[in-house]
Amino acid sequence: MAHLSYEPLYVTYLVYFNRDRDYFECHEVLEELWLKLDRDPVYKGLLQVAVGLYHFRNGNYRGGHMMLDSAVHRLEHVPSQALGINMVKLVEEARVCARQLAEAVMTGTKELQHQPPVYRDLTIEIVEPGLRRVVEKASSSIPVNIPQQRGPRRGEKHEQRQQALEASIRRRQAAGGSGSVSAETKDAP
Numbered sequence: 001m002a003h004l005s006y007e008p009l010y011v012t013y014l015v016y017f018n019r020d021r022d023y024f025e026c027h028e029v030l031e032e033l034w035l036k037l038d039r040d041p042v043y044k045g046l047l048q049v050a051v052g053l054y055h056f057r058n059g060n061y062r063g064g065h066m067m068l069d070s071a072v073h074r075l076e077h078v079p080s081q082a083l084g085i086n087m088v089k090l091v092e093e094a095r096v097c098a099r100q101l102a103e104a105v106m107t108g109t110k111e112l113q114h115q116p117p118v119y120r121d122l123t124i125e126i127v128e129p130g131l132r133r134v135v136e137k138a139s140s141s142i143p144v145n146i147p148q149q150r151g152p153r154r155g156e157k158h159e160q161r162q163q164a165l166e167a168s169i170r171r172r173q174a175a176g177g178s179g180s181v182s183a184e185t186k187d188a189p
Contacts, residue, residue: 006131009033010043010083011138014124017050018135021121022145023057026050042082045074049094049122056101057119061112065101068094084128093122 009029016025027050034043052067072095080088104117126132 006084006134007033007037008138009036011131011134012142013046013050014085014126014131014135015139015142016145018123018126019139020145023050023054025145027054041074042078045071045078046083048074049090052094052097053122056097056117059116061101061104061117065098065105068098068101072098081127084126084131086125086127089125090122097122 009032013026013030013033016022016029027047030043030047030050034040034047037043048067048071052064052071054064055061055067056064072091075087075091075094078087078091080086100117104112126135
């Protein structure tokens with residue numbers, strides 16, 4: 001049996017990304033992890049995908065393009081199944097969105113008012129079975145985020161999540177754990 005660990009904030013990011021399509025919350029939770037992990041560039045790329053989609057959905061096409069393009073450049077050389085997800089698929093879909101937004105921005109404001117680019121949500125494909133189980137389990141305990149926040153402001157929800165996360169880490173550390181969410185998977189033959 002292999003013992004794999006996943007950061008709780010990463011798991012929460014995946015729930016908000018795939019289940020709720022709440023890219024603002026994705027940014028909030030993954031930024032905490034990114035800072036905790038000394039600004040790891042892979043997490044920054046994942047953060048930028050969420051921020052880019054947030055901007056795209058809210059009509060900030062230039063901001064969406066900048067974030068998605070930066071995410072693509074940051075993630076395109078990451079191993080194909082890094083962090084238990086299909087990184088190649090995510091990068092390619094982010095690249096398509098970035099190109100679409102680049103073309104839209106170059107057409108000009110007047111044309112954008114008549115024919116804005118077509119927005120679509122992305123899904124992060126979880127390829128590692130242990131991560132899939134952890135995300136499914138976490139999904140049932142993370143409240144659905146409706147209505148979604150449409151602007152930057154940290155409030156009571158952020159504070160509650162931070163307190164719950166800290167309490168969870170303290171409990172795991174007291175029990176001898178590392179502070180990460182764990183899953184057990186069978187070793188491949």
